[in-house]
Amino acid sequence: MTKYVIIGNSAAAIGAVQGIREYDKEGGITIITDEPHHTYSRPLISYWLEGKVADDKMYYRGEDFYKENNVDVLFSRRAEKIEKNSVVLDGGDRIAFDKLLVATGSKPFIPPMKGLDKVKNSFTFMTWDSAKAIKKKVKKNTKVLIIGAGLIGLKAAEALHHLNADITVVDLADRILPSILDVRAGEIMQKHIESKGTKIILNTSVEEFSPNSAKLTNGDTVDFDILITAVGVRPNTELISEAGGKVERGIITDDTQLTTLKNIYAAGDCTVSHDCSTDTDRILALLPNAFMQGEVAGKNMAGAEAHYQNAIPMNAIGFYGLHIITAGSYDGEEYVEEDAENERYKKLVFKDGLLKGYILMGDVKRAGIYTSMIKERIPLDNVDTDIMKDSPQMLMFGRARRLEKLGGIAVKE
Amino acid sequence: MLEKEGQIRIPSGCAISGFISRDGKRICGDRIVKSISYMHDRSNGLGGGFAGYGIYPEYKEQYAFHIFYDSNDARVETERFLDRHFDVVNLSRIPTRKHPNITNEPLIWRYFLTPLPTKLASSQLDEREFVAQCVININDRIHGSYVFSSGKNMGVFKAVGFPEDVGEFYRLDEYAGYAWTAHGRYPTNTPGWWGGAHPFALLDYTIVHNGEISSYDANRRYIEMYGYKCNLLTDTEVITYIFDFLNRKQKLSFEDIAKIIAAPFWTEIDSGKYSESEKKKLKYFRNVFSSLLVTGPFSIILGFDGGLMALNDRLKLRSMVAAEKDDMVYLASEECAIRAICPDADKVWSPRGGEPIIVTLNDK
């Protein structure tokens, strides 16, 4: 019987359990997690904070999940290091493995900021516990300063907005959500968020913190009751690097999710993925990506053969009720439709005869059809581009693809 | 006034019986009378009759015509016709015995005839066809005259009454033949007419029949295309003509005729029990002679020169029992009619629907 050990208890870990159990119903699986919770969905913490999701809906899988899949979970234990075929836990316990998955995710990055140590109510926003800590401190009109206008910072802002907090977001960059939106979409979104009463200050950083205020580089001073730092994340790669595995910006794996170490796999936000829209290696810290990597890792760990391919950056997210779906890269020829008044924006990016990326804001219906074009690299020659530009629909594809996909009939075009 | 056979189609139920000595032993007519009398309740007194084969050895080369006349005029006209077409070797009234239950008898005459060679030659017909045409002519054209028996060395005796009374009336104890058939009739809604009693005969073919065929008009309209006239509108008449047509004219064997009249079902034909050539033949028959398929319940005994044949409809909707004892074969609607004259049969069985029993003289 194979002994499986998984470090981590989030999407990649759960994907691995499902992947393993597809092929191996017998082998023992042990999950090591430094959190005390049944597996929960990390992206839901903002919904929890907002009050939209109750405690019992936070869980990523049902409460019988471990039992049904015959998984032992060691809660609130840290994996300190990997030695030979064992994981060494805090306190020195050793867990032997035949196959190991490192799904350690990432941690918030806190840049050095002057006076930060004086701030009493300083938080990050990555875990359920961090959200719980924030919730305790927030009441109506609580003044909140958020450093970082990226996905995490603005998701936190949205949640706190629903709790009627008084929010200011500060970012060094010249626009919000620079990792997923282009300039114009960023402007529309910024206007939308500001219209809801959230203050956004760009091109600015904190010069110095006092316990309840921050002096900004633009000369203003912002008072706050609590501070949330959300400027970025760093992958947890130490276990692998210390064990001698290859690590660059994240853990390096092949497309079976095997690290450079024998029998040791890695998946999720701690790894480097291959972005097929740009043909570059990068960290794709996305839940779907983590789950599918974990699942591929699990299948391979159980002796099946699986490969993880066609990964691309993509995000489906909404802020203050305005939805956006984006995917791929924005490097190429652009097709843009904009209706700023109705907060609608569409950008399609083409390169090398392929759809490479898109931004949909406001009307995001059927966006997955565009996603599939990027991931499957469907040549634009085979597509009616006028129909495609109008809206994502199956009609733009040739009859053969329609027959195959919708009629279940394989036909040569 | 009630209409008689020929004016209206009258369905009827019945009793039939028959036997044959394969060795050709001549058996007294009282045996068949005894046999049929045991099925008294299957008749209602409105018709009974007999056919005997081998009863006229002294005139076996002549056609024996038995004729009913309603009047002397009819007899005169008929005899004129006969004289024109035949050499009349002998003529006489058929001897009868007065019987309290047999009344309203017509004039009953018998003639032994040979076709006139000149007439036969000029008709360009074969002899039997010539005789058959003459019979049909008399029956169709001469009012009050009805030829009810016209074969060689055989004769039909029939009347309105219970069959045992009819047998006595015709003094059958004075005849002997190698084969006999008998019929007791149960017509519905008619007083019965002497001519309508069974057996029905043409040349040496006689039919006694129990049943009511549903294919009647299909059969009739087909057979009438070939010169037959179904004057009586009875099942027996049309069945007799079918046998005459298929056997005498189409030269088909009695075995094959059974495959036409009581054709196997398609499911049976296709069941694989037949050889390819047999299957082909069955299909051919069902195609070519489809209009001669007889449906509805029937059990018949066909008498012919030298043999008897019994046949049931293919669903066997009418009873029919057969028995064997030495050279004798017995056929009857009910077993009692056989036991009455052959209490110790070697074998008694019930033939299946559509399965013919054909018995011929050993020297034939």
Added chain:
Amino acid sequence: MKKVYVNEDWCLACHLCEYYCAAANSGAPNMIKAFAGGKKPIPRIKVEEGSGISFAVQCRHCDEPLCVKGCITGALSVKDGVISCDESRCVGCYTCVMSCPYGCIVISEDSKVIQKCDLCVKNNNGDPACVKGCPNKAIVLEER
């Protein structure tokens, strides 16, 4: 497993599948009530049409469902080959909308959750309403 397939050769673009779907999933006892008072319940099937071609598109119930794999809450799951959504667990993030290659994840009227074809296993219809309602067998439920 039996799945719904469409044959565009027989699609008449009558759009009745959309109405049968919407009514079946509306919770109303019949179609008239489902649309009464100007209500427009949203179907989980969509007829696409253009240049003489038309066909209905609905969830393919993929063997490797990207929507389920990507779902951040676990609201989407596969049971006996049927992919369905537990709307009480959906937060309306639309990750599935982003993932589905056929555009078959539908956004609810109030934009709060997603809805999708579950082959009518939940709405007491028994058979998929679109299949039953298609007048020309352009939509069939078959084992292939």
Added chain:
Amino acid sequence: MALNYYQPLFEVIRDKERCIKCQACARQCANLVHSYDEELDVMVSDPTECVDCQRCVSICPTRALKITDNPNTFRRNSNWSMQIMTEVYKQADSGGVLLSAMGNPKEYPVYWDKILLNASQVTNPPIDPLREPMETKVFLGKKPRNVKFNKDGTVNTDISPTLELSTPIMFSAMSYGSISKNAHESLARAATELGIYYNTGEGGLHRDFYKYGPNTIVQVASGRFGVFKDYLETGAAVEIKMGQGAKPGIGGHLPGAKILEDISKTRMIPMGADAISPAPHHDIYSIEDLRQLVYSLKEATCYKKPIIVKIAAVHNVAAIASGIARSGADIIAIDGYRGGTGAAPTRIRDNVGIPIELALASVDQRLRDEGIRNEVSVVVAGSVRSSADVVKAIALGADAVYIGTAALLALGCHLCRSCQTGKCNWGIATQRPDLVKRLNPEIGYKRLVNLVHAWDHEIKEMMGGMGINSIEALRGNRLMLRGIGLTEKELEVLGIQHAGQ
């Protein structure tokens, strides 16, 4: 036109309580009767072009629609009916011949409905078709006069070419062109599954349907469309069409607009050219000429296929049939005056020809009187509407029947009788691709199979009741028929007695 002399025939009634504005009616009406007014958010209708084909009524998911007669009336007049007046107005407008489609709708007597069937009671048992075999197989073709024997004394079973039918029903001739490819496919597939035959009509045979050849009767008509070697060889039998019940004495005309690519190829005429079938075959001006064509076709098909001659039922049909029976033809098809058509001049359709029941009775009797009934099989057509009509036809003497209108009804036709417009909303009598696709042959053929199976069941029930367990014993069995409400003369022609006799 500023003055409307005549009014729409129909009225659209929409129940607003039930209508959900799904617009299915608007999307399905080729006559553009329904439409959706987006501004007012209401469905509206203009009945001017409505033909009462019932497509919208059938497809409406909430049964919100009804089509009724327009209650508007002209002043009542028993002589000048509204229809006659309307026709006068139309002709005054157009100066043209009035065209109609499908069979004669006038109130002439329907003899089928004046004939009753027999059943067994007491003296002869009815047969239960669920318990006992009940046979409906028939053969069509010439029967030998005499049995021939081989040298070894066995029966020689060689026989003229024969059609074998599992049940005595075939699909009438309907050309590709007058009906759609999908309608043809439905008929062809159904005939194949049923073990019967369908008939190409005079429009040739589409290449896609050659595979159904063993169940196909190919027709040769006066226009000779699509007739060539492969065509003749592919069919199971060849039918010479001399006439059609709906329009005896005149030919046909398929407008060039319907001669699209496939039809042009199949008919072997240029695209867009009118397909005109002359009234006579110009090589047949006499019965001798017909005999020549019969034998030409036999030669062309190596004497392997039965030749059918189809005629319209006209006054001297019995004599004509007798001539055909002696012409070498194997089967005579007679089409009564209620037979359908894709287009016929109204006056011809409604006033020419005689009822099939009378024609059949006299033809069957005539052939028997002449002793030549076995020279040919007799197939009748022209409004055989039910299994009871089939049973009556067989008992009168037919070997089999052709059904056309009933088959089209199975495919959805609602007898709006507007085939000639080419806008059949049921996808049957049209070549418009968007309409043609409305008839999915997968559905169509099953409905035809269902119909014929149902009739076959009913035929067996009726036969069983009569104590007949094989259809051949019913053929010509007129004793099983009685007339009701018929005159002596009618009874005499039909060769049946009156009920009660």
